[in-house]
Amino acid sequence: MEIDQDARRDTPQHSPAPQDSPAPQDSPAPRRRRAPSARRVLLASVAGSVVLAGVVTLVPLLAAESAPPALGPVGRAQAAYGAGVPAALPDLAALIGDREAHVRRHPADEESWAVLGSAYVEQGRRTADLTYLAKADDALKRSLATRSGEAGNVEALAGMAVLANARRDYAAAKKYGEAAAAKAPERWTLYPQLIDAYTGLGDDKAVGKALEKLQELRSGSAVMARTAQVYRDRGWREDSAAHLYDAAALAETPAEQAAYQHRFGELLFERGEPEQALRYFEAALRTEPEHHASLAGKGRAQRALGRTSEAMVSYQAAIAKQPRPEYALELGELYESLGMEPASQAQYEQLRARVEEESAVGVNDALVLGRFEADHGDPEAAVRRLTAEYKRQPGREVSDALGWALHRAGKSKKALGYAKRAMKDGPMSALFAYHRGEIERQIGKYGAARRHLEQALRINPHFSPLLAPYAQEALDALGEPPEGGPENMHGKGTQPTEPTAPTPTPAPVNSAPAAPSSSPKPTGTPSASPSPSPAATRSPSKSAAPSKSPERPLRSPDPADERGPKISPSGA
Structure with missing residues (x-):
């Protein structure tokens, strides 16, 4: 299978991380199998990995024979996916356009169909454009029709797990994720998808095992952030914050840094510290203006601080950019708490309409x-x-x-x-x-x-x-x-x-x-x-042993801290 020349210019050929943005030394590259033929070039492999709730990632399988070309938008997206971190939305759009053009010329390329399908999922989740989820379903099924999962199409199986998690169909995500892991147990980017699936199914034991395997196979910011989320779900907020802080120290792109600033803001809000949380949500928006989830976080914090007019504006902006039913419910309840009954009912009607739209494309x-x-x-x-x-x-x-x-x-x-x-x-x-x-x-x-x-x-x-x-x-x-x-x-x-x-x-x-x-x-x-504290009385698993120190206020990292100030709410 040949690569067209326009795709070659933007596709790195031997490493998931660009030369000018080397991966952290404690983050070894994922293991790869050689292609069975010198003529066969692996374009890209989908192995979705959610760094935080709502971030879908891919991992490319790239040939090692030729020197890497200069990275354009498509190459940057591939490199971000290979590192298990979110790509910038413009780069993601460029990758989608590149793969759409490629599969029109090479309709039997199952790997590019799988890449395209998972890129559609991420675009749909981050823009709330539901048409992308329908496109993702078509692309991934096209890939499996060309080469089945039983025949080794791990990329499409992983993409189907990504799509199922996006639809909150955790049983299906488990099925596809486990099928992919059975074929490629060393592919580290499969395990964050399995962690999401097991969490949705309430299988804490399986979550722990999947996290152990992930930590065994990989280190670096993506794994630290995933560990932070698991710890948060267990009630170990202080340990969650420590891992998130370490992940931020390794953040290399604005999209990645914004994701960690947003998550830190969520942790602070959950602890009842809305003023500090607001600083982090605003920093995420300065770092990446299209981080729409931080608009809703900003509204949440402003409402807690009594700045209700500003909170309404923030929520309205979030809903305009990413009309999630959860945001409509939160804004509706804010209106209701202020006695604004017509406005609250309008939001509740919007919630119902959005649920109906999402149901049409399989979202639960x-x-x-x-x-x-x-x-x-x-x-x-x-x-x-x-x-x-x-x-x-x-x-x-x-x-x-x-x-x-x-x-x-x-x-x-x-x-x-x-x-x-x-x-x-x-x-x-x-x-x-x-x-x-x-x-x-x-x-x-x-x-x-x-x-x-x-x-x-x-x-x-x-x-x-x-x-x-x-x-x-x-x-x-x-x-x-x-x-x-x-x-x-x-x-x-x-x-x-x-x-x-x-x-x-x-x-x-x-x-x-x-x-x-x-x-x-x-x-x-x-x-x-x-x-x-519920967390204080349990025994941590061997794979995820948090510290036993008493919980303390989450601090804003000191810019002089040698571990790196990248999570600073200043956005610097």
Whole structure:
């Protein structure tokens, strides 16, 4: 199979990293198999790797016989993919155009079809243009029709795993990812896709094994960032921040640096530090103006700081550039918290319309739609939807959402098991803690309810414009722990005589807003004693042993730090 001359000019021929941007010395190049024939040149191989949630990457298999040409946009995209980091959007567009032209001339080139399919997925995810997901499906199926996965078309299998993760079809991502890994177990870029799939399926053991294999095969910024995400999902936020900081020290491109600045901003917001989070979101946008997810992060932080007008503008810009249903839900709830009912209803309608559009190209939005229905629509419909989703993909996010929907539908005793599962060895989530606290309060577990409501507000007092005030109201309604010591606090002794206050949760659509609790409140102030961190009581796996130091505030890296200031919110 010959390479056309215009593609040769932009395609590096022997190394995934350009000569003028050498890979870190601790990041050995991925292993490659030689082509069976001297005439056969491997154009590029798709082996998707998500550096952070929402970043799809490719890995080229490049011939080693000829000297590398000067890198143009296509070559830069190939080099970025080979390093497991995101490419700049203009370079990605150039790669797509190059491969489209190539497959028109060489329609039997299964490898270029696979490259094109995975590039379409990344373009679709980062621009929210759903036509790219449909194009990706066609290109990858064309590749498999030319050469099947059983015959060794690992590139197309990996691309199908990338597409399935983008559609949030984690069972399919697992199937394709494991099939690819069985054919090419040393290809490191397969394992981030498997980690995403196993996380969505709630298989923590498989996540740990995939991370072990990834760390065994590769080091460098992409692996550090992936490790940071796994640690965050386990609730080890301080260790997550340390790995993310180290990844940033090795960042070589603006797209990569913006991704790490954005993730650092998310960590800071999750810790209830919106002012610091805002600095990082703004830095990501200065580094890469097209990093649209940081517009939504910016709106989240501005809302927490009370800068609601600016928050609305940021959210509106994010939705205009990347109309994700999650952003419409967040903006709708911001409007609702301000009493702007028509504006909130408009956002909820936009959410429904976007879900319908995404469903047409195979995107699974059961989670966001179930959460929306539980708080703003029909809780019974949310239970049905999320029960089906849990049977397919029992990840922590779905477990939490199903528990909350059951509670909203009046089935709080059944809900508690799902709420507990969501928090077991999971992320330090204020939303999860609030949901569990309200469920426990409803069924009379007052000590546990008080503990989890306090935990929610301690983790992040700004976690939701609607629910955070309700969490404080619920905590005030519970008052101080009853006399009698820990036994009574945990509901094993005499229960309080007053009834629990009604759960202050959002009212369904088109109904009046829920009023603050009017039940008699015990005297005194809420207990402020901190509850143990879920992460502090577990034993880390051998492959991912975080430090045991107590959690400390995430710091802005010192520009004088010899490890590198690349994650600095200054964007320098």
